[in-house]
Amino acid sequence: MDWQRVGDEAVTLLRDYLRVNTTNPPGNETAGARFLAEVLDGAGIASETVESAPGRGNLMARLRGDGSLGGIVLHHHIDVVYADERYWTVDPFGGLLRGGYIYGRGALDMKSTGMVQLAALLAIARDRVPLRRDLVFLATADEEAGSRFGAQWVADERRDWLAGAEYALSELGAVEAGHGRTPFGSIVISEKTGLPLRLTARSEPGHGSMPWPDTAPHRLVRALGRLLAAERPEHVLPEVRSISHGWARSCLPQRVRVTIGSRSRSATPTSGRASSAIGITRPSCGQPSPSTCSRAARSATSSRLRRWPISTAACSRARTPTRS
Numbered sequence: 001m002d003w004q005r006v007g008d009e010a011v012t013l014l015r016d017y018l019r020v021n022t023t024n025p026p027g028n029e030t031a032g033a034r035f036l037a038e039v040l041d042g043a044g045i046a047s048e049t050v051e052s053a054p055g056r057g058n059l060m061a062r063l064r065g066d067g068s069l070g071g072i073v074l075h076h077h078i079d080v081v082y083a084d085e086r087y088w089t090v091d092p093f094g095g096l097l098r099g100g101y102i103y104g105r106g107a108l109d110m111k112s113t114g115m116v117q118l119a120a121l122l123a124i125a126r127d128r129v130p131l132r133r134d135l136v137f138l139a140t141a142d143e144e145a146g147s148r149f150g151a152q153w154v155a156d157e158r159r160d161w162l163a164g165a166e167y168a169l170s171e172l173g174a175v176e177a178g179h180g181r182t183p184f185g186s187i188v189i190s191e192k193t194g195l196p197l198r199l200t201a202r203s204e205p206g207h208g209s210m211p212w213p214d215t216a217p218h219r220l221v222r223a224l225g226r227l228l229a230a231e232r233p234e235h236v237l238p239e240v241r242s243i244s245h246g247w248a249r250s251c252l253p254q255r256v257r258v259t260i261g262s263r264s265r266s267a268t269p270t271s272g273r274a275s276s277a278i279g280i281t282r283p284s285c286g287q288p289s290p291s292t293c294s295r296a297a298r299s300a301t302s303s304r305l306r307r308w309p310i311s312t313a314a315c316s317r318a319r320t321p322t323r324s
């Protein structure tokens with residue numbers, strides 16, 4: 001495999017892809033799908049693009065394996081969030097490469113992932129790498145506004161695109177390896193969700209020239225103020241609790257810090273996509289004591305998850321299950 005070529009190709013693809021404005025709303029993902037289809041077509045890989053609504057393109061391409069193992073879906077979303085050019089120092093849709101960095105809206109979220117996946121697909125096809133698993137390249141619309149016209153639509157309407165798939169790789173999550181350490185895998189089980197509210201205030205009508213103390217606008221402003229000031233109790237999701245317990249049992253930390261993004265504070269599993277932004281300072285395993293690990297488990301599952309510095313001296317038999 002010519003890795004230099006694969007890398008250069010990924011850079012070129014990403015810069016070109018960034019120049020396709022797929023700001024959502026309105027999305028216009030069909031333009032992005034068209035770009036992907038042309039690249040795939042140029043490599044002799046057939047693809048299918050279907051619009052879930054006018055302009056809302058979704059694309060799938062499949063490299064066949066021998067079928068002995070389940071397929072892997074390489075998924076990314078085509079759309080990007082709004083970029084206010086007044087606050088950018090470069091053109092957000094210029095695909096600029098400067099000083100070893102690529103600039104543009106979507107360079108992180110998540111056209112880069114899509115282009116890494118695409119470059120891999122092209123390289124595998126070009127070198128005729130024999131596959132045991134099908135590779136399904138899936139690009140969807142509308143991730144930034146709920147996925148109704150994208151991933152959700154594919155799940156509802158085009159399940160055949162996912163036929164035979166066993167795994168899917170998409171946004172976030174990673175496997176960190178190297179540096180002589182045990183590989184560390186992280187997954188994202190959910191994200192925060194929006195909470196659209198519509199508040200309506202009603203009051204007696206009257207002439208605006210009079211100093212009415214309790215007009216509908218007054219009530220509305222007061223309600224918004226109360227909303228802003230409302231105390232929202234911190235809520236530890238069961239998934240976070242179980243991760244913390246697992247760490248406390250097995251990782252023998254000398255020092256561990258967990259940072260939960262504040263935007264996840266009010267999220268609950270039932271509210272849809274809940275927490276995200278879990279920052280982890282990798283544990284460096286020492287010799288913690290069971291009691292310390294127990295304390296770690298309790299700390300981690302308490303309501304004060306935002307900062308969790310734990311210094312331990314010894315925890316030699318920490319694999320003993322702990323309870324909180």
Ligand SMILES: [Zn+2]
Pocket residue numbers: 077109110143171
């Ligand atoms: Zn994203």
